[in-house]
Amino acid sequence: MSRYTPTEIEARWQEVWNRDEVFKAVRSADKPKYYVLEMFPYPSGRIHMGHVRNYTMGDVVARYKLATGHNVLHPMGWDAFGMPAENAAMAIGGHPKDWTYGNIKDMRDQMKPLGLSIDWSREFATCDPEYYGQQQSLFLDFLEAGLVYRKNAVVNWDPVDMTVLANEQVENGRGWRSGAVVERRELTQWFFKISDHSEELLEALDNLENWPAKVRLMQENWIGKSRGLQFSFSTIDAPEGHEQIEVYTTRPDTLMGASFVGISPDHPLAKLLESDSPEIAAFCAECRKGGTTEEAIETAEKLGFDTGIRVTHPLIDDTELPVYIANFILMDYGTGAIFGCPAHDQRDFEFATKYGLPIISTFLPASDAPETLSEAFVPTKSEQVFYNRGFAGAQQQTGAEAIDAAVDHCESNGIGQGVTKYRLRDWGLSRQRYWGCPIPVVHCDSCGVVPEKKENLPIELPYDVSFDVPGNPLNRHTAWRETTCPACGKPALRETDTMDTFVDSSWYFARFTAPEAETPTNMADASYWMNVDQYIGGIEHAILHLLYSRFFARAMQITGHLPESAVEPFDALFTQGMVTHEIYQTTGDNGRPVYHLPEDVSDGKLADGTAVDIIPSAKMSKSKKNVVDPVNIISAFGADTARWFVLSDSPPERDVEWTASGAEAAYKHLGRVWTMSEKIAEMSGTGQNDAELLRAMHVTIRDVTLGVESFGFNAAIAKLYAFTAVLHKSKAGAEAQKQAILTLAKLMSPMTPHLAEDIWARHGQEGLITSSPWPVVDEAMLVSDTVTLPIQVNGKRRAEITVPAEMSKEDVEKTALADAAVIRTLDGAIPKKIIVVPGRIVNVVI
């Protein structure tokens, strides 16, 4: 008898799948299509366990769908533009293009041994001119459709990466990649009009039933819809051009309690005053300097500067309010100006207390409550409160009712109007980098900004660039920059900004449907394959990538590149957890921690016997050295073991801890299954209890199918373990055992396809297990003749009876009451009630 030799088995079957083109996706009318996609990787050069887990989950879905009669599309590509390539070029020399394509080759070589059911014929990288040329074509169509525009704007400037960042890419005031404190600069930039689609992007979230609620909620908060009143205060003694100050409020019901007006230090009026008054200039500078970290905001004092300007209250005669410049007012939300109602806003309350401004309530907790407040009273909008200064007279009302009444009142008196605002800003896409998709426009002295002609696409990146000076090398490449105007033919200069790499990943899923089309997509293929039926990736893309992709699908539909049915491109989304590992640490000579790789530690000790401190599991990272290289695992145990383990120990949406013992256990288990299969292959003759084995088999088919369909991979694997144990102990005959092992192999095949394929072949089965149909549950087989029922007395389990499955409720009651343990527990008491749940439980109540 031979042994389980995964490396030999796996290479052999991968070759067969490859030779037979088993995973090639071809349009076909006779089967339902299924498009499964994992978020494509950035080609860093090494795959990690997170990739293994992500792609294994997608592969389980893809292989299961293949077995259940679907025409499956399961592609893979590379999100290949981006800063690391340029950083590497600057750090170690070389060229971003060579670095990137070298990494892609390395990573593909590491990925293929996983045995994923990918149609590699559709592979592309976003840095292929064939891809980004089509992206430039899309850009031109978007430009023509008014979906992208150019404007002068204050932008987030990352001084380390020397480029602009979108709002979404700034975290706590720092660049999401470099971590540098972001500066503000005024530049002319390209923007996608995503904000025009705020309402649609928000509303459509309701229909994404197969997305995690968490992701939908995060997007909802990000879009940030609010309803309120926008109106103007008339000023007294203000500079020319500022006769009005426009404010926005979501609580117009507090207008009668206004005691000051505040403007942002970046408000146009503040900037004008700044130029005349060094004092104001100093104050504004101080405000802008303020830290943007969580702690700084939490503890920051509310600071204000009285401008001396006054405004009149629009509804209360002879009432004037002071205008302050205040540090807590943001220019990029609402109008950059507010009215303060200290009684009903904690910030305003602190501000008013500090500067001695009146605190006037417009509503109170109850009609008899005192009018003095020790802190702001801020009930929810649905709470009933007593309005003492409401717009509908003094009365009990909810905030929501009062807000509506206030908007109506103000509108009918010509004071502003009800408006809806969104937090979502337009998406700035210009980046001052080399390694990205060039924006296909030309700057002409006579014609201005002129789109390139489509026949000139792709506008390819020049290869001969240098990175010895900071900044964008395209700016210095005169031969590339100098061109002729597509409109008038005179000399002109190319745009040197490239696109944000999030553009590249916002439509790759559509390109996979026709990767060689001479237009960005082709309608026949896009209509057939879209939408992505199952998308799988990390929660870290909950907002940026998924929101941008949803916008792009709409923009592509408007410009005729996607069918209307594909405006929401991802039908179902699954966000998987990370792979974590313990951290091993010792203390170095200088007192600093020294980290050790898992492979250098055994039994908590290094090779020289030094004990290490074990720090609880965390995401695998190079800096903490708690990484396990999938390549090493595959060469030691095989891909099937790695695949089995990453699925087995935790629910897929949660983190899974990689442990050496767990990986070994997975390997042992697969070896046991293989050995058992070999033994069964040599069996002959009849045995006992065939029906019992086959019943367990059908229960397993049912449970594993349910597990795979509901992303309960860990539970499915537990059922497979249990059935393996049953088969192992079974005394059934050769025929039944053979049927059981082949079914087990099929049920395992989405997770451990190579092992399954080998068992299939060794039992002389025709064709490939990969192409064979999924087993069907025989419901009749699930029914047993007898059933074991627990008997509870007052909800506590006291006994167990085994009765014929079809026994009547009355007879079950009688049998239960006749049980010795039940009689003993009742101790002569008369049951008040007996509850019989057929097939489940009996509860005797006394």
Added chain:
RNA sequence: GCGGGCGUGAUGGAAUGGUAGACAUACCAGACUUAAAAUCUGUUGGGCCUUGUGCCCGUGUGGGUUCGAGUCCCACCGCCCGCACCA
């Protein structure tokens, strides 16, 4: 502060309102072996005695609904995630 999620053995985790702890790890014991590894078998939530098909306790804490609650409801405690001077 706002929004969301989660608290189950030594550990990862199972449980359509119906026998809590499936399955796996770890530990312990046994078989095989000169020995170890590998392999196989078995035990393992806590406590109690009268060792039984025994009793009591047990899913963060306290209450509630129910014949029956890890699961549903309320309050609290703890941890995690997202957003945030958003008017």
